[in-house]
Amino acid sequence: MKAAQIRQQFLDFFESKKHTIVPSAPMVVKDDPTLMFTNAGMNQFKDIFLDLAPIKHTRVADSQKCLRVSGKHNDLEEVGVDTYHHTMFEMLGNWSFGDYFKKEAIAWAWELLVDVYGLPEERLYATIFEGNQEVPRDTEAFDFWKQYLPEDRIINGNAKDNFWEMGETGPCGPCSEIHIDLRDDDEREKVNGRDLVNQDHPLVIEIWNLVFIQFNRKSGGVLEKLPKTHVDTGMGFERLCMALQGKKSNYDTDVFQPIIQRIAQLSNKEYGKDEQTDIAIRVVADHIRTVAFSIAEGQLPSNNKAGYVIRRILRRAIRYAYTFLGMKEPFIYELVSVLDETLGGHFEEIGKQKTLIEQVVKEEENAFLRTLSNGLKLMDDVIQKAKNKDSKIIEGDVAFKLYDTYGFPLDLIDLIAREQGFTVDNEGFNVALEKQRAGSRTAISETDEWTFVRENQAQEFIGYDYSESKIELVKYRTVTDKKKKLYHLVFNHTPFYGESGGQIGDTGIIEDVFGNEYHVINTIKEHNEIIHVLPKLPEHLDATFSAKIALERRNNIKKNHSATHLLHYALRKVLGDHVQQKGSLVADTHLSFDFSHFQKMTENEIAEVEGIVNKLIQQNTILQEERALPIDEAKKRGAMALFGEKYGDVVRMIQFGDSVELCGGTHVSSTGEIGLLKITSESSIASGIRRIEAVTGNGALKYFNEHLTIVKELEQTFKVPTQKVLSSIHHLQEENKKLQLKIKEYQKQALTSLKKELKGDVTEKDGISWLIKKLEVESADQIRDLAYQLKGEINNLIFIAxxxxxxxxxxxxxxxxxxxxxxxxxxxxxxxxxxxxxxxxGGGQPFFASAGGRNPEGIENAFAKAKEMIKAKL
Known part of the structure; x- marks a missing residue:
């Protein structure tokens, strides 16, 4: 059975059990400060478990893209080395929110695995929670499993393996894992599979985890029963394919084999013949999946946060290919086509973003291959110096220099060191890293737990219709930032927009019934909650407050946000349908808009885009807004949905004429309110990604006034009318060029004279020509030129200047x-x-070198020291 069929059969099975099939959430998380990547199937339902979002469907199933390379879920170093860890993987899951529980979850898991997929039941084992002082043994799950398995294949598991917790607080409960023994029959006869469950055996593996959420962990560690119980299951798609296709490795399934065979073809290697080659091929095959999906979702490789993780993964793949496959030129980008063939049927973003992904990956390959070539030479020098000291340790500050100066990630330094039998002083590296960070750190934040003023209050955003409102406080917490306290407040409803979707958060004031005003300095969003940031905590927390947003600032933000929609529409009209939004910043002073395009825009293209937007503004098109539209209906109407964004079943659609997008931000009621748009810059921010910056309304007026002032000053400087300013500047530039040429000629003549003078100062001793002199020159380049000329004209020269x-x-x-x-x-x-x-x-070659320093007074001492050291060699 092919992988695509296995995935579809899972979804079809649970659809037959009245589950709503939902799409995978983005792998790169955008609205959760506690999480950088989706690392489990439950992440997109986290707000439901935390009671922060309503239950739309009581039964759900999906195939979720997950990534585990950071934090406690750090599998990166095992990926490729073994045959079952991955960076990006699919998690098949079925969910019950207050509906069915253990009986149905276990029964359907068995039915799917044994009756539908046909897995041999004698190879299956189940684990249950063995119990502890807090929670008794899960006899309920045990009794249900007895209907399908003999008791000797139902295994007690400890809290580490069989009690799932979201974190230190929050929903939790016992879980029941399903394991399968994939060993050959003769091996199964030697050792009972029961003894290998949860023992990290590569062929006795967990394939499905059924989590029964029935408790809530309170602060202080206290457990309480939830009023409603939930089911959260996760089955590793790649492992399931291995079991169903009769393979001994995930990489032997058709999930990976087409990619692996293409790597083998491009590198002229054969998979399965050499262990180190196989590891390298597995690393590349795994990592291209992660990188491709991340780029498709808008997360480009970079030097910070999620972008750094993606760059690190891609560089690990390049490093393995360079060292063990002999690939000195970019080739990983060519695997995107194969990836689209294997996954494109289910994940359409790969095909739709294929050209962009290929271009970004190729550019990253080119850049890092250059770094690798230089870095490997440096590593050779470092290792040789360590050998000279009879040491097997790469010192931490040396490793940090390779990292900080040459862009060599620590894991690559570790990898190269291990290959040579060396270790890296990681503690010393971290000390050096922390020292650097201490100089640039902007904030260290600690957050207190929430204090509730009112319980069970649902929050509502009313800012589309109101700029002020009566509000009541629900909860608050204290945040320490740079030793300064700030306060986060959540109200029952609010007109304040929380920063999201590229739009900055609102500011304003809240006022209590006693006339006390408190400034809201920012509004942010976490877990779909709108959080108001205040430098001072209100005195009367249970009072009714009046909330008023900074209206002029909000109106400027609305103009810029609506302008980004018109800009997106105009760019697609001028450049083509390949243009996709890849990010934006909507502030009150300006906007920036990132989009996919593969070359610099011409001045004519920029002018055409600007003209289309301003024509739409002049037409004063009325906003058409639908706040509760089924997403399928919105897409039928041509609404632009962005890859990497998570949309619900019901969406808000914003339309200005032919510009139709899904959007949660604030907008003008008609385009005429924008006034005017002026594009101020167009630039590249990454391979295949351009950025336009622009201003609207008063910002555009300010821009034109500033430039008009400059033109008027130029008129006065050159004493010419506006139309002749440009020709006057060109004339001045030509005059400057002529003068520069004359200066260079004078300098050349001066150097010729100086060289003649220096040749007269040469002293000869024992057949060696000595010239040590302090010079008066304008640049180090002039000394360099003199040195090379003198070397060519004087035999046996020692020249120190x-x-x-x-x-x-x-x-x-x-x-x-x-x-x-x-x-x-x-x-x-x-x-x-x-x-x-x-x-x-300083430094240099054996025959030429130079140095710079802060103390010119020390030059004579340097001469004396140099002369003494040279004489010792002669």
């Missing part, structure tokens, strides 16, 4: 090649040592 250039010391050393070879002189080593006299450093 010093100069004070704009208050900084400079040292230059040049040796004739024959002196380097005969006496072992090395200008680079010498200049590093003598540069200490000028409080600086």
């Amino acid at each position: 010093g100069a004070n250039i704009k208050g900084k010391a400079n040292l230059t050393i040049m040796f004739s090649q024959n002196l380097v070879e005969k006496h072992g002189l090395h200008a680079g080593n010498l200049v590093r040592e003598v540069a200490k006299e000028i409080q600086g450093g």
Whole structure:
């Protein structure tokens, strides 16, 4: 059975059990400060478990994209080395929210695995929670399992394996895992599979976990029963395919084999012949899936947060391919087509974003291959120096320099070191890293738990219709930021918009019945809750407050947000349908809009886009808004849905004429309110991703006034009318070029004179020409030119020059090649040592080197030290 059929059969089975099939949530999480990536199937339902979102469907099933490479779910170093860990994987799951419970979950799991998929029941085992002081043994699950399995294949499990908890607080409960023994019959006869369950055996594996959520962990560790019980199950798709296809490895299934065979073809290697080659191929096959889905969702490789994780994964793949497959040129990007063929039927984002993914991956490959080439040479030097010291440790500060200066991730340094039998001083690395961070850290935040003022209050956003309202406080917490206290407040309803979807949060004031005003300095969003940030906690927490947003600021934000919609529409009209929004910032002062496009926009294209937007503004098109539209209906009407965003069954659709998008932000009631849009810049922010920055309304007026002021000042400077300012500037530039040429000619003549003078200062001793001199020059380049000219004209030359250039010391050393070879002189080593006299450093080649420093007064001492060290060599 093919992987695609296995996935579809799972979904069809639970649809027959009256489950609503929902799409996978994005793998990159955007609205949860506690989570960077979706690492479990339950993440998208977290708000339901926390009672922060209503239950839309009591029965749900899905196939969720997950990523585990950070935090406690860190599988990265095992990926590829073994045959069953992955970075990105699919989690098949069925869910009950206050509906069915243990009996049905167990019965349907057995029915699907044995009756539908046909797995041999004699190879299956179930685990149940063995109980502890808090919660008794799960005899209920045990009794249900007895209907399907003999008691000796129902195994007690401890709290670590069989009691699931979301975190230190929150919903939790016992779980029942289903394991399968995939070993050959003769191995099964030798060792009972029961003894290998949860023992990390690669062929006795867990394939499905049935979590029975029936408790709530309160602060302080107290458990209380939930009024409603839930079911949360997760089955590893890749492992299920391995079991159903009779394979011994996830990588031998058709989930991975088409990618693996393409890697083998491109690298001219054969999979299954050499262990190290196989590991490298598995690493690349796994990692391209993660990287491709992340880019499709709008998360590009970068140097911070989620982007850094994606870059790290891609660089690990490039490193393995470079070292063990001999791939010195980009090739991983070519695997995207195969990925689309294997997964495109279910995950359409890969096919629709294929060109963008390929271009981003190829650029990252090119960049890191250059880094690798240089970095591997540096690592060789580091390892050789350690060997010279009879050490097997790469010092932490050395590892940090490779990381900080040359972009070598620590895990790659670790990997290369291990291959050579070395270890890295990780503690020393972390000390160096922390020292750097201490200098640039902007905030250290600690958050208190919520204090409730009113229980069971549902929150409602009313800011689409109202800019002020009477509100009541539901809960609050204290946040310490840079040793300064801030307060997070949640109200029963609010006109304040919480930062999300690229739109910044509202500011304003809340006022109590006694006339006390409190400033809201920002509004943010967590778990669909709107949180008001205040520098001062209101005195009367149970009072009724009046909330008033900063209206002029909100209106400017609305203009910029509506303008991004018009901009998106115009870009697709001018550049083509490949344009997709990849991010945005909607502020009160300006907007920025990121979009997929593969080349710099021409001035004519920018002008055309700007013209279309301003024409739409002048037409004063009325906003058409539908706040509760079924998502399928919205898509039928042509609404733009962004990859990487999670939409519910019911959505808000915003339409200005032919511009139709799904959006939760605030907008103008008609385009005429925007006034005017002016594009201020267009640039590249990543391969295949462009960014437009623009201003609207008063911001556009300010932009034009500033530029008009500059033009008027130029008119006065050149004493010409506006239409002649440009030609006057061009004339001035031409004059400047002529003057620069004359200056260069004068400098050349001066250097010729200086060279003649220096040749007269050469002293000869024992057949060696010595020239040590402090020079008056304007740049280090001039000294370099002199050094090379003198080397070509004077035999057996030792030339040492010093100069004070704009208050900084400079040292230059040049040796004739024959002196380097005969006496072992090395200008680079010498200049590093003598540069200490000028409080600086430098380096270079054996025959030429230079250094800079802070202390020009030390030049004469440097000369003396250099002369002494050279004489010791001669």
